[in-house]
Amino acid sequence: MPNLTLPDGTLKEFDQPVSFADVAKSIGPGLFKSAVAGKIEEKIFDLSYLINNDSNISIITRESEEGLEIIRHSTAHLMAHAVKELYPEAEVTIGPVIENGFYYDFAIENPFTDEDLEEIEKKMQEIAKQDLPISREVWLKKDAVEHFKNISENYKAEIIQDIPDDEDLSIYKQGDWLDLCRGPHVPSTNLLNAFKLTKVAGAYWRGDSSNKMLQRIYGTAWADKKSLNHYLEQLKQAKKRDHRRIGKDLDLFSIQGEAGGGLVFWHPNGSKIRQVIEDYWRTKHLEAEYELLYTPHIALDTLWQTSGHTDYYQESMYKPIEDENKLYRLKPMNCPFHVLIYKNQLRSYRDLPIRWAELGTVYRHEMTGALHGLMRVRGFTQDDAHIFCTEDQVETEITNILNLTIEILHAFTFDQYEIHLATKPEKFVGKDSIWTKATKALEQALSSKGLEYVIDEAGGAFYGPKIDIKIKDAIGRLWQCTTIQLDFNLPERFDMQYIGSDGHKHNPVMIHRTLLGSIERFFGILIEHFEGKFPLWLAPTQITILTISESQNNYAATIYEKLKNIGFRVKIDLRNETIGSKIRDHTLKKVPYFIIVGNQEVKHDQISVRTQKGDDLGTMEFDQFVTNLTTELTDKK
RNA sequence: GCCGGAAUAGCUCAGCUGGUAGAGCAACUGAUUCGUAAUCAGUAGGUCGCAAGUUCGAUUCUUGCUUCCGGCACCA
Incomplete structure (x- = not known):
């Protein structure tokens, strides 16, 4: 005889166990119509779930965040169902909910075409209209494995094998199709009426590139047709901001096959904008008491061995160039050069902090499939800087960097951020004590600026903790540009030193930081952010x-x-x-x-x-x- | 790098199953001299991404390469 407390405090009494559907119905027909699931405390259940005991409950409606997630999940299942009807030979794997939609991965010999997607979508609509009830059953693990093996669903069987023995296996049935799923799901297929399949692409089984490639179909699903159309319209708007499109229309830049992928040609209009950005950047850095450097584009391979780059990042470095029996490499980073300048003379603690900045052009051999307009290129210019300081100076320096970052980002109208503080990973170099001290210094600097941040536990680089800042653009997308990284590795590897007030030698702390990231990428972000309508100070023609x-x-x-x-x-x-x-x-x-x-x-x-x-x-x-x-x-x- | 798709005039694109190409915009020329998002007419413009193969004949079919697009994997 459950007494149920609703979110508004109302008490509902029933004289026998009731389902969420019944509760919803008893509150009102409108609520019942839009209900997709129910909640006891924070746990979500199917609408058909029978509530036995006194509890705090709520009804999840289709428009709510949680309701949408359920609709998307059920639509993923609907798609798998449709695919199995059309292509019985396809094997189902996983089909999770993602932002704005879902995907489902299938193992199938012949990849899906765009025409196939239309067919599948049609079939989905058909099944949805059949109004098939979606029911939940609990199976024993061994029965489930056997069942899926029998029907040649080997991937599913493999997934089930990995589930702990003591966990209940829930199976969802709609019509004569069933799938392993944690649920919950909407009670019937006809609740799914606002979806669209958007694209098909390859994806590795379990996300591992050494595994077989599956066929992934992406889709989007919403509470109603209106929301779906609104979303599709948004997609169109986002597409209109595509920096590759605008870059061509406004004659800002090009990337030409004749010269190779991922290499950017800045046309006069784009160059003008870049020049304005760089002039501003230089002015601000000089004001912040940085000194500016220029360093070479290539250096002996041995330098990259000392820095450790050839060990860790060989695949993304260009192959060595031979000259006079010596091997040279295009630089993938600027830091070793700044280190060399540091080491070029004896440094005293009185010299610290040293702040050196460079608009340094680097080359990285990105894989062909990764290249994307200005966002991912092979040659780009970092607004790089390195600060060499004592452990005690770290917090002040970080605060200064944050101040400079906020000021510069503000100039480009980026005033909303998401900040991550990444801490010590499992594998690391340097003493525990300095990690603790440095991480604390980063935290201190952030809190004293009143900046909110999330801790990315163990997400730091092996050489030090870091702060990453993602900026929010005009249509709410996040882009990581700024990164501030402490480095306890390079000073040691290069045996960098300064003479302390105690007359002894010490390793300085090195801070790597870039505010805009890559000038090319930042330019791409700016183009999309402003939709090509640059503010007066940046506009190539004013x-x-x-x-x-x-x-x-x-x-x-x-x-x-x-x-x-x-x-x-x-x-x-x-x-x-x-x-x-x-x-x-x-x-x-x-x-x-x-x-x-x-x-x-x-x-x-x-x-x-x-x-x-x-x-x-x-x-x-x-x-x-x-x-x-x-x-x-x-x-x- | 992997899966799939694509590459035709400066740009956006058409060209059915093999018979060497077409539109709009832009460019150029001429007419028009105009008041807040497209004046009219004419001209010119192409190794149909590159290389090879099949064929009497390839933009079209096949293979390889390059680049691009959508994902995956990667991103110091």
């Missing part, structure tokens, strides 16, 4: 002057000269085209401001201003315009 007809050419030229002399990046369009056509062209080129001059403007010695967004700011004095833009530049808006 102003375009458009004439109505030929008679304003001279006036336009004077305006042009004046703006250019002030330092604006300005262009002039004297083409024999209608004003509408000119506006369209430059709007599509994402120029922030247009100055339009016709006979009216010439007559009153004024200009008419329009923005890229389409706002007509009307006519104004030239000086007014310059003042407005100068403010905008200072504010970096």
Whole structure:
């Protein structure tokens, strides 16, 4: 005779065990209709689960986060069911829920095509309409293994083998198809009506590249058609921001097969933006008392042996180049070079901290399949810096780095982050005591800045703990750019030293840090973040002057000269085209401001201003315009 | 690197089962001199990614290579 307490505190009394479905029904038909599962305390159960005892319960509806997850999970099963009906020879493996959807991996001889996906989707709709009840059964492990082996579902049998003997095995049935699953699931297939299969791709069994490759089908599923369409629309919008598309449209950069994959060509427009970014970066680093370095692009292989790179990262380093019987390597990192400069003279504790920064171009042989626009390339420039300091200086230095990071990211309108602090892994170098001290210093620096962070337990590199910062872009995606890493390894490997106040030699602590990460990748992120509509201070062309007809050419030229002399990046369009056509062209080129001059403007010695967004700011004095833009530049808006 | 797909004019794309290519935009020329997202007309533009094979004949079929796309694996 369970007494059930609902989330709002209401007490419901029943004189016999009841299912969640009945409870929902007793509360209201609307709730019953949208119910997909139930919850006792924090545990989730099927709607059909019978509640025997007094408990705190709640009903999970299809719109809730948990409800959606159940719908997605059940849709994954629905897809597997459909695949088995169409391709009985396919073997099912696993089908988890992922962000916005699900996937299911199948072992099958002939890979699925896009046409197959359509067929499968149709079959899914068919099964969903049949309104098949989804029921749960508990099986013994050995029965389950035997069953799946009998029907040649070897992967499933293997999965079951790995489940501990004492655990209950639940099997879910819909129609004559069944699958091992922890559940819960929606009570019937007709609750699944807003889904779409999105793509098919290969994926390794158990995620191991030495295993067989399976066929993975991805899909998305939602509580209703409206949410599904909303999501599909979002996907389309995200696609419109693709930096490869915009990079081509705005003539920012290219990557050319003729030169090789993953090597970036910065066109004049992209180069202009990069130059502005780098100038700003340099200014800020000089202000923060860094000194700037330049180092070579290649060095003797033996240097990379000393640094340990050839041991750990050989596969992603380019092969050695031979010259005069010596082997050289393209640099995959800048740090050993900075170390060499450090070692070039005797250092005293009075010299520390030393802060050296370099926009250093490195080359890494990424695997072909990994290359992706500007996001993953083979040659890129890191905004790298190394700080050499004493153990006691670590916290202050980290605080300084965080300050600089926040200021620089803010300039690019990135003000929301997710911060990770990665601690000592199982395999590590250096003394426990210094790890503890250093990790504490990182924590201290973060908390004193009031920054929230999550601890990534044992996620540090073998050579030291680190802070990673992920920034949130305009459509909520996270990108890891900043990383601040302590290194107890290189100072020892290279036998770096300083003379302490005690007159003895000590190893300095080395901090590696990059704020933007790779300039190429950061540029890609910026393109997507701004959708190509760069703020005034970054825009390759800031102003375009458009004439109505030929008679304003001279006036336009004077305006042009004046703006250019002030330092604006300005262009002039004297083409024999209608004003509408000119506006369209430059709007599509994402120029922030247009100055339009016709006979009216010439007559009153004024200009008419329009923005890229389409706002007509009307006519104004030239000086007014310059003042407005100068403010905008200072504010970096 | 692995699985699948793709590569045609500067860009976006069409070209059925083999008979050496077509549109729109851009470019160029001319007309038009125009008031806030496309003025009109004409011209030119292609080793159909590269190499080999099958064939009387290959953009089309086969193989290899290169690059790109979607995932997987990898990412100091």
